[in-house]
Amino acid sequence: MTNLCGVDVSKAWLDVWIETAGHRRFANTARGVAELGAHCRAHQVALVVMEASGGIEQAAFLALWQAGQPCAIAHARSVRQFAQAMGYLEKTDRIDAMMIARFAEAKRMVATPPPSAHQQELTALATRLRQVTGDLGVQKQRLHSARDPFAQASLRQAIAFFTEQANALAARIAALIDRDPLWTALDRTFRQVKGVADRTIAYLLAELPEIGTLTNRAVTKLVGLAPLPDDSGQRRGRRSIRGGRAGLRSILFLVADIARRFDQSLTDFRQRLLAKGLSKMQVRIALARKLLVRLNAKARDTRAALPLQA
Known part of the structure; x- marks a missing residue:
């Protein structure tokens, strides 16, 4: 032992x-x-x-x-x-x-070496950007309901501060990505999907560094977008998602909804699912999963081609 x-x-x-x-x-x-x-x-x-x-x-x-x-x-x-x-x-x-x-x-667990110093820095910056973005959203909601002039002024100052912080973090992340050949190549590849922009790419690289190295089935399960069976004997339970990387999953929900407005194939896919009687949540999950599979395939091709570009 x-x-x-x-x-x-x-x-x-x-x-x-x-x-x-x-x-x-x-x-x-x-x-x-x-x-x-x-x-x-x-x-x-x-x-x-x-x-x-x-x-x-x-x-x-x-x-x-x-x-x-x-x-x-x-x-x-x-x-x-x-x-x-x-x-x-x-x-x-x-x-x-x-x-x-x-x-x-x-x-039978095995050792999991720590990420590189660059990966740790990117993860820390992306985590902080998510926090600041959340704080910014809270301040904007409070401003919407505030009536007192002094309170409104205070909230506008807070919004200006968090906006400056978010911009500074985004710029630092962009500079970090530019210094890494793989990240630069993946950044360029992901932008080919309309609706996928700076912050989504930052979160993908920070929270899913495995993208492009796993099968589509494995990556969807890792993120928590793979329907898991709940069967016993002759009973076939309803498939559901659970576990995975909830923060990234929530981002993919939003981005997939934006991407389908630019991509007719995603729009048609959504319409087919709705026509079959799937709930809006089931359709939302399926769209996010399809987007992730597409990004994973693109990342796999980019990783394979990168040595040829060196």
Whole structure:
């Protein structure tokens, strides 16, 4: 059995479980992570697995990789469901660390190297752009309902600030994309689809770096746009989507609706689905899936052609 280390990450602590050593706790600091690395080496740990914890696991994840310790990230909900299936209805940091290690063993998880420094920067910028865009939308909604002149002036100042921030982030992202040959080529390719513009491309490159390297079926499942069966015996349940990358999926819903206004084939596809009696939500999902498949195919061709262009 491969010696695995499960790590439950919180802001203050790293709770650790190794089957041959039991539970240990380290501070979630640079020194604590270094001590964790030494602890793993002492017990010949082949893989450290952390539960995704809203990003607070990233510092330890990157530091351990830099120290030469292979790591992977486990989906939090999957680990919790595994723990419940194993009879652990209670929840403590010690139990969570143990379940992460045992889940990784059962799933036969493998190391997932961290993204490049450029990819990390792009992801951080795209995440911040999404936040600022959301804040900008909130301020505009508040301005629409505000009646007091002073409140209106304050909201306009906030809107101007967030607009400036969004423009600066967009410019920084564009410059980052221009410095990478693959991203530049994908940017040019994606723009061939009318309705796909700067921010959509930024989110695609940041949140779906795998685009063009996966089959159409795999990429739609990864994003959460693949209908999943719910069958048992002779019963055939309704297919539905769940999981995946919700933020990117929501963007594809919007962009697909815009793209079909420029693309007659998408419009005809939508009309055929509506004529079959599909609900508006089912049609919306199908359109987004079709757009993603189209972008994935274009990205695959671009990746294949890129070495020939070098």
